Amino acid sequence: MVETVFEPWADPNADPLISFKNVTKIFGDFVAIDDLTLDIFEREFFALLGPSGCGKTTMMRMLAGFENPTSGSMSLSGHDIAGIPPNKRAVNMMFQSYALFPHLSVWENIAFGLRRDGVAKDVLHTRVEEMLKLTRLEKFGRRKPHQISGGQRQRVALARSLAKAPKLLLLDEPLGALDKKLRQETQFELMDIQEQTGTTFVIVTHDQEEAMTVASRVAVMDEGRIIQVATPEKIYEGPNSVYVADFIGDVNILTGPVKAVGADTYLLDFDGMEPMTAASDRTFAEGATAHLAIRPEKIGIHVERPEGPNSVQGKVLDIAYLGNLSTYHVQLPNGQIIKAQTANTRRVSRRAFTWEDPVWVSWSATAGVLLDR
Amino acid sequence: MPYLWLLTLFLIPFVIVFKIALSDAALAIPPYMPTMKDGLSAMLSQLDFENFVFLTEDDLYWKAYLSSLKIAFISTVMTLLLGYPIAYAMARAPHEWRATLMMLIILPFWTSFLIRVYAWVGILSTEGLLNRFLFWIGAISEPLMILNTSTAVYIGIVYTYIPFMILPIYAALERLDASLIEAAEDLGCSRVKAFWLITIPLSKGGIIAGCFLVFIPALGEFVIPSLLGGSGTLMIGKVLFEEFFSNRDWPVASAVAVILLIILIIPIILFQRNEQRQQEAEG
Numbered sequence: 293m294v295e296t297v298f299e300p301w302a303d304p305n306a307d308p309l310i311s312f313k314n315v316t317k318i319f320g321d322f323v324a325i326d327d328l329t330l331d332i333f334e335r336e337f338f339a340l341l342g343p344s345g346c347g348k349t350t351m352m353r354m355l356a357g358f359e360n361p362t363s364g365s366m367s368l369s370g371h372d373i374a375g376i377p378p379n380k381r382a383v384n385m386m387f388q389s390y391a392l393f394p395h396l397s398v399w400e401n402i403a404f405g406l407r408r409d410g411v412a413k414d415v416l417h418t419r420v421e422e423m424l425k426l427t428r429l430e431k432f433g434r435r436k437p438h439q440i441s442g443g444q445r446q447r448v449a450l451a452r453s454l455a456k457a458p459k460l461l462l463l464d465e466p467l468g469a470l471d472k473k474l475r476q477e478t479q480f481e482l483m484d485i486q487e488q489t490g491t492t493f494v495i496v497t498h499d500q501e502e503a504m505t506v507a508s509r510v511a512v513m514d515e516g517r518i519i520q521v522a523t524p525e526k527i528y529e530g531p532n533s534v535y536v537a538d539f540i541g542d543v544n545i546l547t548g549p550v551k552a553v554g555a556d557t558y559l560l561d562f563d564g565m566e567p568m569t570a571a572s573d574r575t576f577a578e579g580a581t582a583h584l585a586i587r588p589e590k591i592g593i594h595v596e597r598p599e600g601p602n603s604v605q606g607k608v609l610d611i612a613y614l615g616n617l618s619t620y621h622v623q624l625p626n627g628q629i630i631k632a633q634t635a636n637t638r639r640v641s642r643r644a645f646t647w648e649d650p651v652w653v654s655w656s657a658t659a660g661v662l663l664d665r
Numbered sequence: 666m667p668y669l670w671l672l673t674l675f676l677i678p679f680v681i682v683f684k685i686a687l688s689d690a691a692l693a694i695p696p697y698m699p700t701m702k703d704g705l706s707a708m709l710s711q712l713d714f715e716n717f718v719f720l721t722e723d724d725l726y727w728k729a730y731l732s733s734l735k736i737a738f739i740s741t742v743m744t745l746l747l748g749y750p751i752a753y754a755m756a757r758a759p760h761e762w763r764a765t766l767m768m769l770i771i772l773p774f775w776t777s778f779l780i781r782v783y784a785w786v787g788i789l790s791t792e793g794l795l796n797r798f799l800f801w802i803g804a805i806s807e808p809l810m811i812l813n814t815s816t817a818v819y820i821g822i823v824y825t826y827i828p829f830m831i832l833p834i835y836a837a838l839e840r841l842d843a844s845l846i847e848a849a850e851d852l853g854c855s856r857v858k859a860f861w862l863i864t865i866p867l868s869k870g871g872i873i874a875g876c877f878l879v880f881i882p883a884l885g886e887f888v889i890p891s892l893l894g895g896s897g898t899l900m901i902g903k904v905l906f907e908e909f910f911s912n913r914d915w916p917v918a919s920a921v922a923v924i925l926l927i928i929l930i931i932p933i934i935l936f937q938r939n940e941q942r943q944q945e946a947e948g
Contacts, residue, residue, distance in 0.1 A: 356851055378850045391848035395866045408853035456852070 299523075300333035301509065307370065309334045309460065309492050310355065315364035317350055317516075324350040325361070326516035337486050337493045339503035341539075342513035348496045351513075352462050355494065356385045369459065379408075384458040388465040390449035392437040398448050399424070399433035405456040423451040426485060443474050450482075454489060463495040467502060479505045500540050504528070512536050528587075533665050537585040542619075544591070544630050546584040550576045550662070558662060560584050563626040569601040572662035586660035588633035593620055594652045595644060603654040606630065608645050620645070622653050679926070686919035687712035697915050716920035726904065726921065730928065733901040736815065736890075737883040740822040744879045745872065747823060748830035752871075753864075755831070756838035767835075770828050782821060782892050789817050789893070813895025821889040826882065830875035837871030838864070870943040877936040885925055901925055 300306040308331035317325040325347045332338045340348040353359045354366060357378035366374055373381060384405070392401050402423050406416045424430050427447040432440055437448065446466065453461055466482070467475045483506050486493050497503050503510045504524040511521040512535075520532045531537035534545055546568065550558040558576060559567040562584075570584050597603055609629060610621035615636070622630045632653050645651055688711075691698040699708040720726045755766045773781060788794045789812040796808040811817050841864065849859035865872075887902030894900070901921065908918035 356847075358847060378847070379853045379855055383851075385848070385851045387844050387848055389842060389844050391842065391844040393845060393848075393863060395869075404849070405852035408858070452852070 298335070298508065300336070301331065306333055308332060309336075309369055310494075311367045312351075313365045313367075315354070315361045315366060317347075317354065317359060318362045323516050325354075327364070328516070328518060330511065330518060330521065332492065332494060334492055335490055337483065337495070337506055337508045339507035339510045340494065340496045340513060341500060341503040341510050342498065343539075344498060346513040347516040348513050349464065350516075352385070352464055352494065352496050355460065356383055356462055357381050382459040383462065384453040384456055384460075385462040386449050386453040386464065386466050388468060390437075390445050390469075392445060392448055392452070394437055397434050397436055398429060398440065401437065401448055402452045402455050404452065409456065419455060423455050426454070426488070427451040442469055443478065446470060446478065450485070454485070454491065457489075458491065460492045460494065463493060465497055466495065467499075468497075475502070476505075482506055504540070510540075512539055514539075530661060531585060531663070534583050534585065534663055537661070537663065542588050542631060542633075544586045544588065546586070546628070546660075547581065549579045550582040551578050552576070557657065558582070560662070563628070565604060565624070565626070569657045570660055570662045571658045574662060574664060576662070576664065580664070583663045583665075584660045585663055586655055588619060588631040589617075589635075590659040591630065591632040591653050591655045593622065593632045593634060593645065594654065595649075597652050598654045600654065601657055602659075603652050604630070605650060605652050608647055608649045608651055611643075611645075611647065618643075620651075622651060682919045683923055684712070685915055686716055686923050687714065688916045689715070690914045690916050695915065696913050716916050717924075719917060720920055720924065725899075726901075729899045729901045729904045730924070732899040733884055733886075734928075736818060736822070736898075736900060737880050737886075740819050740826070740883055741876050741880045743819060744823050744827050744830045745876060748827050748875065749834055749872070751827075752831045752834035752838055755835050756841070763839075770831055774828070778825065779888065782825070782888055785817070785821055785824065785893060786812060789820070812893060813897060815894065815898050817893035817895075818890050818898050818900075821893045822879075822883050822886060825889065826879040829878035829882075833874040833878065834868055834871040837868040841867050870939065873939045874936070877932055877939075881929055881932060881936075884929060 310330075310332040312328050312330045315325055315328045316323070328347075328351070340351060342348050350359060354361055357373070357376060357380075360374055365372055368381070368383065393404065396404065399420060403416055403420045406419060411419070420433075421430075424433055427450055429444065429447055429451065432444060432448075437445055440448070446469070450466070463482075467478050470478060479502060482493075486506075495503070495506060504527075507524060509521060510524055510527050512519045512527065514535060520527060520536045522530070527536060527540055531540065537543045537545070546560065546562050548560050548562040550560050550570075552575075553559050553569075556573055557569060557571055560570055560582060561567050568584060576582055592598065597605070604624055606622040606624045608620055609623045612619040612621075613636075617633050617635055620632045620634070622632060624630060630653050685697055688697040688699060690696060699711040701708060703711070751770075755763060755770075758766055786793075790796075791808045791810065791812070793812070795811070796805070799805045799809070811820075845863050845867070846859050849863045850856070854862060885902050885905075886900060887906050890898045890900040891903050891906070894903075905918055905921050905925070908914050908921060912918075
């Protein structure tokens with residue numbers, strides 16, 4: 293059986309559901325969105341990720357129709373949507389505060405959008421029941437929003453925004469108000485619901501773990517620009533800049549001039565230490581400054597000097613025991629600290645190193661990514 | 666503790682007034698009989714409901730009650746229609762302005778109520794500011810007769826009581842989460858529809874509180890109708906005043922007051938219920 297991989301963004305013939313072209317949004321003298329171009333495809337679960345003030349919420353509000361771009365064009369299934377008010381768009385939004393109507397029951401909250409469309413009574417009834425079932429709220433239809441828990445409120449908000457079967461569902465920090473455990477459960481629930489309904493989801497979040505878990509593609513934003521758009525795996529393993537590498541997960545950055553040695557391989561001169569070998573498909577000029585980004589879990593830690601390239605001696609400065617993992621902070625002779633992570637695969641074992649121990653850290657030539665910015 | 670409060674400030678005075686209402690007028694000090702001087706049992710035996718019966722026989726009284734109810738009701742509606750947009754604009758104003766706007770609403774209370782009502786006499790009278798202004802711009806050739814009509818009473822009541830309407834509505838609207846309106850628009854409401862379906866129901870508590878705060882004192886209002894309304898406006902507060910001070914008939918005046926209180930108790934109980942329901946809904 294051939295399984296088709298879902299990646300419409302790789303298909304040059306696919307028509308995007310949403311398309312931003314050179315969109316700029318300016319509030320007073322603050323540039324919230326800076327010349328942004330982006331395509332989002334049908335059935336995608338697309339995450340906008342970035343620190344607060346990066347423009348992700350502004351993008352979402354433009355999609356919902358609460359803001360209009362200062363310049364550039366925005367289209368939804370091929371139609372320009374700039375200037376169309378929120379009540380005329382086939383786009384619904386789940387608000388960060390949920391914005392449930394406190395004077396209406398759960399049932400009436402979900403029915404609210406359908407009633408505005410003048411849907412026939414029996415159709416409306418079936419649809420609301422369907423939504424209650426989808427979000428496992430059958431028992432709570434008659435309650436008021438203040439009579440249910442935070443997690444249930446979150447599901448009511450989701451059901452309400454899905455009830456009109458929008459082409460596009462916007463989720464503004466949908467899990468921000470939930471505690472960690474509930475959040476993780478709800479992430480999977482969201483993915484299931486997205487798959488069942490086939491709706492395109494755009495989620496705004498500042499939680500990189502959440503974005504990685506739920507999204508088919510992640511856009512990392514900073515200061516109104518998109519720095520990188522890719523699948524979670526590509527973003528993590530192949531960041532295009534130090535900013536992205538640093539924003540997503542933990543990373544070690546070694547900076548120094550490089551010189552080419554053979555095809556796609558460079559030597560990085562790091563503070564007079566033995567040069568580091570790194571494979572790269574980016575090309576660098578002789579002597580150009582490059583940043584080698586290596587994830588902690590790709591760095592090994594040893595008592596004896598291991599075979600192979602990229603071994604540096606240092607001493608253990610700190611050990612963080614996280615249960616499933618341990619992170620070692622190893623200080624190199626020049627003062628830089630390298631984070632190395634090992635999985636604790638055995639329940640009973642003696643730790644091989646302790647504080648102040650001299651150790652060797654090493655990684656392979658392909659473990660890191662060589663970046664120019 | 667609240668019961669002790671109620672007992673000293675409401676129940677004891679009420680019992681005294683009710684007792685006077687059951688007495689007969691007399692040329693004496695105090696101007697009624699019997700009193701405690703006659704002894705408790707003799708006093709109780711001489712009390713009767715004669716004055717209440719009298720109130721039903723003379724149509725002046727029930728006309729005054731009806732007219733008061735009508736004036737209080739209409740001016741409450743007018744205060745609401747005028748006060749709601751003001752409260753709404755205040756709640757939508759930029760944050761740094763709100764304290765100033767609130768101050769402007771409260772500021773008139775710094776001057777005596779009586780002086781402010783007298784000021785309206787100066788504005789509304791035949792040679793008053795309003796008529797002179799309208800003459801000056803050429804809008805009228807004959808002076809408008811506003812003073813000593815019910816129009817003047819409505820103007821006076823709306824002017825005096827509008828802060829009591831604005832403040833509770835403003836409090837309700839200010840708490841309203843703006844994202845609720847956005848959510849309603851997002852789900853297909855126009856601005857106007859979102860206002861009707863979300864803003865109005867969610868400020869209902871403030872509207873009801875404001876209406877009672879205007880209606881209850883307006884019903885027993887005495888100063889405004891006597892200064893602005895002239896002899897043509899019949900209100901129960903004025904009747905009460907005349908019975909007490911012109912006729913010196915304390916028992917009939919007390920009977921008028923007791924009936925007024927009974928009329929007022931109904932909206933007060935409704936008001937209390939509304940407050941309670943409000944608290945339950947929020948808790």
